[in-house]
Amino acid sequence: MNNVTIKTLAKELKVSVATVSKALKDSYDIGPATKQRVLEMADRLNYVPNPYAGSLRKRKSKTIAIVLPEVADSFFSLAINGIEAMAQEKGYHVLIYLTHESFAKEKAILKDFQSGRVDGVLISLTSETTSYEHVEELSERGVPVVFFDRVCEEMPTAKITTDDFDAGYLAAKHLIEKGCRRLSSLSISNSLSISNNRMEGFLQSLKDHGQEITPSTIVMCSNDLEKNHTVIKKLLASKGRPDGIVATVEKLITTVYLACAEMQLSIPQQVKVIGFSNLPTAPILNPSLTTITQPAFEMGKAASSLLFKALSKPGFLLQKESMVIKSVLSVRGSTQ
Amino acid sequence: MNNVTIKTLAKELKVSVATVSKALKDSYDIGPATKQRVLEMADRLNYVPNPYAGSLRKRKSKTIAIVLPEVADSFFSLAINGIEAMAQEKGYHVLIYLTHESFAKEKAILKDFQSGRVDGVLISLTSETTSYEHVEELSERGVPVVFFDRVCEEMPTAKITTDDFDAGYLAAKHLIEKGCRRLSSLSISNSLSISNNRMEGFLQSLKDHGQEITPSTIVMCSNDLEKNHTVIKKLLASKGRPDGIVATVEKLITTVYLACAEMQLSIPQQVKVIGFSNLPTAPILNPSLTTITQPAFEMGKAASSLLFKALSKPGFLLQKESMVIKSVLSVRGSTQ
DNA sequence: TTTATTTACTTAACCGTTTTCGTAAAACTA
DNA sequence: TAGTTTTACGAAAACGGTTAAGTAAATAAA
Numbered sequence: 047m048n049n050v051t052i053k054t055l056a057k058e059l060k061v062s063v064a065t066v067s068k069a070l071k072d073s074y075d076i077g078p079a080t081k082q083r084v085l086e087m088a089d090r091l092n093y094v095p096n097p098y099a100g101s102l103r104k105r106k107s108k109t110i111a112i113v114l115p116e117v118a119d120s121f122f123s124l125a126i127n128g129i130e131a132m133a134q135e136k137g138y139h140v141l142i143y144l145t146h147e148s149f150a151k152e153k154a155i156l157k158d159f160q161s162g163r164v165d166g167v168l169i170s171l172t173s174e175t176t177s178y179e180h181v182e183e184l185s186e187r188g189v190p191v192v193f194f195d196r197v198c199e200e201m202p203t204a205k206i207t208t209d210d211f212d213a214g215y216l217a218a219k220h221l222i223e224k225g226c227r228r229l230s231s232l233s234i235s236n237s238l239s240i241s242n243n244r245m246e247g248f249l250q251s252l253k254d255h256g257q258e259i260t261p262s263t264i265v266m267c268s269n270d271l272e273k274n275h276t277v278i279k280k281l282l283a284s285k286g287r288p289d290g291i292v293a294t295v296e297k298l299i300t301t302v303y304l305a306c307a308e309m310q311l312s313i314p315q316q317v318k319v320i321g322f323s324n325l326p327t328a329p330i331l332n333p334s335l336t337t338i339t340q341p342a343f344e345m346g347k348a349a350s351s352l353l354f355k356a357l358s359k360p361g362f363l364l365q366k367e368s369m370v371i372k373s374v375l376s377v378r379g380s381t382q
Numbered sequence: 383m384n385n386v387t388i389k390t391l392a393k394e395l396k397v398s399v400a401t402v403s404k405a406l407k408d409s410y411d412i413g414p415a416t417k418q419r420v421l422e423m424a425d426r427l428n429y430v431p432n433p434y435a436g437s438l439r440k441r442k443s444k445t446i447a448i449v450l451p452e453v454a455d456s457f458f459s460l461a462i463n464g465i466e467a468m469a470q471e472k473g474y475h476v477l478i479y480l481t482h483e484s485f486a487k488e489k490a491i492l493k494d495f496q497s498g499r500v501d502g503v504l505i506s507l508t509s510e511t512t513s514y515e516h517v518e519e520l521s522e523r524g525v526p527v528v529f530f531d532r533v534c535e536e537m538p539t540a541k542i543t544t545d546d547f548d549a550g551y552l553a554a555k556h557l558i559e560k561g562c563r564r565l566s567s568l569s570i571s572n573s574l575s576i577s578n579n580r581m582e583g584f585l586q587s588l589k590d591h592g593q594e595i596t597p598s599t600i601v602m603c604s605n606d607l608e609k610n611h612t613v614i615k616k617l618l619a620s621k622g623r624p625d626g627i628v629a630t631v632e633k634l635i636t637t638v639y640l641a642c643a644e645m646q647l648s649i650p651q652q653v654k655v656i657g658f659s660n661l662p663t664a665p666i667l668n669p670s671l672t673t674i675t676q677p678a679f680e681m682g683k684a685a686s687s688l689l690f691k692a693l694s695k696p697g698f699l700l701q702k703e704s705m706v707i708k709s710v711l712s713v714r715g716s717t718q
Numbered sequence: 719t720t721t722a723t724t725t726a727c728t729t730a731a732c733c734g735t736t737t738t739c740g741t742a743a744a745a746c747t748a
Numbered sequence: 749t750a751g752t753t754t755t756a757c758g759a760a761a762a763c764g765g766t767t768a769a770g771t772a773a774a775t776a777a778a
């Protein structure tokens with residue numbers, strides 16, 4: 047590929063490679079004249095340093111990894127933007143890995159990181175993930191890990207989340223205040239802390255507001271669109287059918303809307319709906335969707351910013367740095 | 383980080399590093415007994431090979447880059463999924479870079495790739511990009527480049543696009559057939575081949591159907607939401623206001639819908655709207671949106687699949703491999 | 719003037735693999 | 749039995765940088 051290396055420059059200028067190397071990093075013990083000559087030659091020959099040679103020697107890759115389930119919803123898209131922006135600013139490169147909600151893949155990916163491929167990792171866990179040795183092991187090897195959104199609460203490292211309990215609480219409260227009496231929360235996992243927290247907040251809210259808890263208070267969905275459709279239609283067909291639904295993940299919203307349409311249930315008259323979502327189209331849905339929005343971009347930025355701090359400051363303790371960023375309720379047509 | 387290297391294994395087993403290295407790759411000239419011992423020891427000591435050492439020596443990184451404007455719309459999200467899936471299957475790693483529509487960034491990023499950091503690149507150009515030396519230079523250095531979606535037609539390499547001209551043509555045709563007589567196409571760039579093709583198809587369609595072309599037939603928008611809002615409202619307030627609008631990029635759709643709502647113009651009665659989009663929420667918008675959808679996931683897969691072919695087959699000629707994947711029109715409420 | 723200190727470089731080891739070339743011993747051939 | 753080929757392994761040179769340690773010449777200090 048690129049044949050001009052430090053050696054080429056050295057030969058051309060009749061100095062040692064050490065001199066060239068130091069001159070390029072503006073080291074104090076190279077004379078200004080030589081520096082000048084080196085820079086010019088590097089420029090003239092279009093020298094581009096080989097990053098892997100440096101990584102090998104310095105045992106740093108200037109690369110981070112971002113590991114997430116998929117780029118399917120708006121949350122992760124926005125988060126990637128935030129992370130990448132931060133990384134670019136700090137001169138880091140970012141590797142992206144998708145687990146497709148597979149725990150096995152997640153494990154394999156993290157295992158690879160023990161190789162020194164990356165200096166740090168940002169991760170949002172699989173919905174299948176229930177044990178954490180793979181991330182512990184990585185951490186122990188000295189690779190800083192920052193969780194975002196889907197975190198593992200037991201791990202002593204930084205976690206960037208939203209106030210999921212409060213958001214769940216608020217969602218239920220809002221629906222109750224709007225007159226709903228039979229609430230359902232649709233979730234996709236009961237191992238994910240984020241789901242659990244939303245669920246617990248939701249349940250607590252029901253309790254505090256004297257609402258009854260039934261088998262259809264919490265309805266489990268999956269990552270399979272078809273199945274979700276069936277489950278939701280069944281829910282809406284049941285005699286104690288909910289008059290208020292919380293979709294705790296974005297991808298459930300379309301299914302809920304479509305199912306309601308098929309069942310001829312009008313939103314918000316017969317069923318009120320609130321969705322956890324970053325959909326830019328929430329305001330123009332039919333009806334416009336009341337959302338609980340997570341500041342995805344900011345979360346991405348916060349997570350990576352923390353990671354970079356850990357990477358640059360030797361004694362920085364990530365476990366002291368967890369952040370909870372507030373999500374915001376935007377009331378729209380679907381709960382009026 | 384990971385202190386156990388090939389050397390550790392060699393010392394432990396009292397064989398040479400060469401033997402270990404070969405045993406690990408199952409080379410034919412290592413005896414089966416030794417191989418066994420090496421594998422076991424590697425496993426026992428949890429040996430993970432350093433990828434950069436290998437990259438340095440082999441002059442291959444097993445890494446590709448994907449360069450795109452941003453992860454803002456559904457198209458790129460889906461494309462990333464497709465690309466990553468393919469890469470994971472082939473054992474490649476993927477670096478992601480966002481240009482944020484800045485030509486300068488695009489140049490800097492591609493320049494860095496001359497270092498051997500990546501074995502190949504998938505790119506979707508900036509809307510600012512009008513010259514192509516940066517990608518030519520990379521190509522000349524032997525790094526295969528595959529364009530997807532936003533391509534440079536002049537470059538002799540693989541390009542994965544949709545049938546943009548046809549799609550533009552079809553969009554106009556559909557609106558005309560639905561009775562529209564004053565069409566506007568909203569675009570965000572006139573340097574992007576993709577925009578131009580859609581625009582030309584659109585214009586050709588108007589011609590073929592005997593429609594008039596006015597100053598507001600093509601309306602330029604930007605990446606600035608606020609400005610777009612102003613431009614679109616102005617368009618809708620003009621006396622020859624369009625009764626049919628084509629939003630050639632996804633992000634314009636919300637703005638169009640909101641502007642119509644503010645102007646009290648009902649879709650589709652007063653204005654029909656068709657959007658180029660991969661929005662999962664298209665069916666549940668108010669009204670549901672007629673879309674021209676690009677097979678984003680497939681395009682990502684096709685692009686990376688081609689790239690991997692080029693990487694594995696020495697004489698593979700990328701310039702012979704361009705593909706045009708058909709987009710599909712889904713008629714919904716916004717044009718009924 | 720002699721000695722100490724800077725200044726501006728160079729030498730060479732090192733990071734962790736891969737790979738070419740060599741070579742003893744074992745196995746086969748004639 | 750002597751010669752040839754195979755088998756199984758090792759030595760060492762890369763890959764392209766970084767960096768600790770050394771050194772000759774120039775400069776400053778005594």
